[in-house]
Amino acid sequence: MSTVDTLTNALSGWGLWIALVGACLGTYLCRAIGVFLSQSINQDSEIFRWLAAVTYAMVAALTVRLIVMPLGLMATVPLWIRILICALSIGVMVSRPTKRLVPALLIGTLLMVGYGIIR
């Protein structure tokens, strides 16, 4: 491991591909564990209700992380702008939930592009 680190600051060459293989295996392992566990769980059980709540909490935490604590380019946009655009899109969405997903998405995205142009 340390030899890979000392070669160059950024991971490169074979080390990079080994990291990719490790990441792919790790990701698939999680999916496979899910399939294995799902065999013995039925959707009317208490554990199913609990796990559903845990999953929704996890994806919400992930989404908030992408918006509030982003990496790279999105981090250059002030936090209040990101939150304001999200709030406006949600406003459009909840005005008529069954019909407004695409308009809400477009408005949010175009506002973000607009901010990128005028800043």
Place this chain on the structure above:
Amino acid sequence: MSSADQPYIDPSEIALDESAVARFKNPSDAFWSGIRDAAGAPAMVLFAGMVGFGAMGKTNGFDVWFTTFTSFFMFALPGQVVLFEMAITGSSVLAIALAVTLTSTRFITMTVTLFPQFHQRDRNRSLYASVHLLAMTAWAISMREFHEIEVKHRLAYFLGLGLLCWLISIPGTVLGYYLAGMVPASVTLGLVFINPLFFLLTFTEVKPWINRIAMFLGCIFGPIFFVIDRDTSLLTAGLVSGTIAYFIDRKFLRKKSGYLG
């Protein structure tokens, strides 16, 4: 009465609305309907996200094969971003594999909450192949649509949905890779933003209160645990928020009549 007291009911025996019964004629119909449902906003969002990711690969000096391979074999955008961020900063191979795996732990509970809704006949080893198509987009849509779909057609619907989402991510990544630097930063900004925005908007369609409370708590605990420990934050925030929501539901909500869920 809690549902644990009830005898096990075969999901296929649960009566459905007439509209649901008539929704699909056969598995192939369900499969193509899944493809059609994916072909609108979900595919557009995923495509945009992958274009943004491809651009990230190019601007950080990864080659096009490496960038595309991550979309093909991992098909988990947050994990892919973590892989790139850590590779750029020169983390060790083991640390990268571990961090990416921890980001992917959500797939365990996603699978456990989605796959038991398939017909008993479909719950066999072939699911170990199908599960690769499971990502947040397909999961969110399936969780929303499944209760209106006949149990025996759910797997075909999911496969159509997941397959298109997976396949669209490959050209998206390649396109983003070659477009990087050619489009203005404002457009890239929009592409990067569309993914979290889509998830945020689909959350507004979640009906059961237990899951709404879980998501609300996840929004609060997510950043807190992120500050404490970045790699394990999703797992810990999910477990803490989900468990609190479960007990709120169990102690208070179920006793009230007319709650959704």
